[in-house]
Amino acid sequence: MTGIPGNDAVRRIGTPLMDAVVGSLKAGDKVLLSGFIYTARDAAHKRFSEALAAGKELPFDIKGQVIYYCGPAPAPPGRVIGSCGPTTSSRMDSYAPGLISLGLGGMIGKGKRSDQVKQALIEHRAVYFGATGGAGALLARAVVAADVIAYEDLGPEAVVRLEVRDMPLFVINDIFGNDLYEAGTERYRR
Amino acid sequence: MREIHIDDITAAIERLFIDANINLSGNMYTAIKDAIDREASPVGKEVLRELLRNADVAREEKMPICQDTGLAVAFLEIGQDTHITGGDLSEAVSEGVRRAYRNGYLRKSCCHPFTRKNTGDNTPPIVHIKIVPGDRLKVTVLPKGGGSENYGEVRMLTPSQGKEGVRAFILEMVRKGGPNPCPPITVGIGIGGNFEMSALLSKEALMVPPGERSTDPEMADLEREILEEINRTGIGPQGYGGTVTALDVHIKMAPCHLASLPVAVNIQCHAHRMKEAVL
Numbered sequence: 001m002t003g004i005p006g007n008d009a010v011r012r013i014g015t016p017l018m019d020a021v022v023g024s025l026k027a028g029d030k031v032l033l034s035g036f037i038y039t040a041r042d043a044a045h046k047r048f049s050e051a052l053a054a055g056k057e058l059p060f061d062i063k064g065q066v067i068y069y070c071g072p073a074p075a076p077p078g079r080v081i082g083s084c085g086p087t088t089s090s091r092m093d094s095y096a097p098g099l100i101s102l103g104l105g106g107m108i109g110k111g112k113r114s115d116q117v118k119q120a121l122i123e124h125r126a127v128y129f130g131a132t133g134g135a136g137a138l139l140a141r142a143v144v145a146a147d148v149i150a151y152e153d154l155g156p157e158a159v160v161r162l163e164v165r166d167m168p169l170f171v172i173n174d175i176f177g178n179d180l181y182e183a184g185t186e187r188y189r190r
Numbered sequence: 191m192r193e194i195h196i197d198d199i200t201a202a203i204e205r206l207f208i209d210a211n212i213n214l215s216g217n218m219y220t221a222i223k224d225a226i227d228r229e230a231s232p233v234g235k236e237v238l239r240e241l242l243r244n245a246d247v248a249r250e251e252k253m254p255i256c257q258d259t260g261l262a263v264a265f266l267e268i269g270q271d272t273h274i275t276g277g278d279l280s281e282a283v284s285e286g287v288r289r290a291y292r293n294g295y296l297r298k299s300c301c302h303p304f305t306r307k308n309t310g311d312n313t314p315p316i317v318h319i320k321i322v323p324g325d326r327l328k329v330t331v332l333p334k335g336g337g338s339e340n341y342g343e344v345r346m347l348t349p350s351q352g353k354e355g356v357r358a359f360i361l362e363m364v365r366k367g368g369p370n371p372c373p374p375i376t377v378g379i380g381i382g383g384n385f386e387m388s389a390l391l392s393k394e395a396l397m398v399p400p401g402e403r404s405t406d407p408e409m410a411d412l413e414r415e416i417l418e419e420i421n422r423t424g425i426g427p428q429g430y431g432g433t434v435t436a437l438d439v440h441i442k443m444a445p446c447h448l449a450s451l452p453v454a455v456n457i458q459c460h461a462h463r464m465k466e467a468v469l
Contacts, residue, residue: 074297132237138247155298
């Protein structure tokens with residue numbers, strides 16, 4: 001694994017993710033992401049899954065897109081969004097492989113993924129990014145626009161399209177089967 | 191009999207929840223800052239610096255430190271010589287929470303266990319009341335995020351498992367959580383009492399300031415040992431690998447039944463938000 005972070009220069013990437021970009025990202029890379037991303041967490045994923053089961057379309061075309069596991073705090077007056085850090089990704093693990101097989105390009109969250117998710121990343125070429133959990137005020141600075149596009153009734157769990165500029169992320173799981181959490185922990189275990 | 195009007199309690203609850211969520215307390219800020227020197231990983235150091243920057247931005251921009259502004263947990267220590275006037279105490283606390291989460295633009299994270307329907311105003315809060323000597327009322331608020339709370343557990347050990355069993359259980363839970371509860375974590379441990387008391391002790395242990403050791407020398411040693419061992423797991427800040435997985439470990443202990451050794455662990459994320467006031 002090449003990807004113990006801290007050595008390589010920061011890379012700027014954009015959405016939708018091009019396959020060549022996905023193929024070039026390695027666990028441990030630090031990236032700055034710009035473009036549109038879509039928030040979705042527990043309840044929204046349940047609705048995605050119900051929509052697909054009923055043969056309906058998802059509220060946005062997910063090909064090459066990036067889902068952010070996030071339920072933002074309300075926007076204070078004069079702001080586009082409130083605090084907006086990642087939530088724990090593992091709760092979306094049962095839904096993720098299905099979405100990845102439909103062309104989802106990436107996910108942003110925090111915490112470990114299941115083997116099924118990691119396998120889906122390899123098979124269908126997608127990537128899992130980590131944003132710093134609990135750094136919601138800092139991450140809000142990267143958001144330049146926010147629009148609820150689906151499931152408004154879910155409140156903080158609605159799907160929001162965010163336009164981000166230079167959102168700071170680490171690649172956690174890549175298409176080669178590398179895992180930053182495992183590699184990092186292994187390296188510093190005493 | 192000293193009188194305290196419920197409106198003053200509501201106002202204090204509102205102010206404290208907003209303050210706790212926006213302004214990281216000085217001792218937690220210092221604990222994270224001090225950890226930078228102890229962290230061996232360059233990325234770990236970078237994450238810790240990012241957490242301090244985040245706390246600065248939150249304070250400057252009056253934004254919550256983390257979007258998960260928690261379930262509203264409040265501890266009330268009510269002096270037995272006080273008389274609460276003006277209405278229902280529970281409702282006064284709920285109203286304070288309602289106002290804080292609305293007026294402070296905090297996220298409402300309280301929902302029905304099965305339908306997941308949001309209660310809309312982050313009520314009901316979780317309130318722990320203790321009657322103490324005196325004529326003051328101390329309010330402590332501890333908004334607690336779900337990501338770290340999910341890695342808590344109560345386990346009824348057998349007495350023969352002893353200290354070693356406690357140590358192994360805590361380490362198992364920390365390893366299980368790994369990056370998920372947003373390390374560097376603070377670990378609250380409740381030992382003894384019974385099933386529910388151990389859980390409450392573990393939460394109270396989180397309220398001990400960072401760096402402060404148990405007054406019981408045996409427990410103080412166990413705190414040090416467990417902290418050292420947690421920091422050898424390699425998990426590190428955000429789980430990206432490193433030597434600062436926990437900022438501190440606190441133990442609260444109570445006598446228990448002859449047949450039991452209840453142990454509870456309550457994990458807190460790096461955004462350890464807590465504020466108090468005395469009325």
